[in-house]
Amino acid sequence: MTKVVAIYICKNMGLPMQQVPTVNALAGLGLEGDRYALGQGAYSKAAREAIRHVTLFGAEALEAANRELSASFAPHETRRNILTEGIELNNLIGREFLVGPVRMRGLELCDPCGRPSKLAAKEGFATAFLNRGGLRAEILSSGPISPGDPIAVL
Secondary structure, three states, X not given: OOEEEEEEEOOOOOOOOEEEOOEXXXXXXXXXXXXXXXXXXXXXXXXXXXXXXXXXXXXXXXXXXXXXXXXXXXXXXXXXOEEEEOOXXXXXXXXXXXXXXXXEEEEEXXXXXXXXXXHHOOOOHHHHOOOOOOEXXXXXXXXXXXXXXXXXXX
C-alpha cells in the first residue's frame, strides 16, 4: 500500500523540522505552519522561481541512501515534508495524485543540495540522495493530511 508515513514542517529557514501528527494542506500555498507557506524558506526568494508548496520523499530512498553513508540522516534531517512508502516519486513528475483527500501535481525532482548536510553536521547528503532526493509538488486542493493516508495516482 502506498501511504504517508510521517509529516515534517518548520516555521523558518534553518530551524529543525518538527514531526506533526497532521497538517492542513493549503491550495496554492503549502503546508500550514511550514516555512514555504509562510514565505520564510531558504529558497523562498531564490532567483530561480519554483513552486515550493510541498516536498515528498520515500522511506525506501532514505534507507538506500543511508546504507551508503557513514552517518545516517533521520527523516527530519532531509528537510523534506512528507515521508512516503510504497510509491516511486520520480514517476510523478507532471502527474496529478492524491495524498489522502488532497490533490497535488508533481513538478520536479527535489535535487539534493548541501543544506541538509550543513544543518545536520553530517557529510554526503547531496551525493547519497542524488536521483532519490524526493519530489517537489504543487498543492491543488486544500485538506488535512495524516500518517496512514493513502497516496493514489490519478
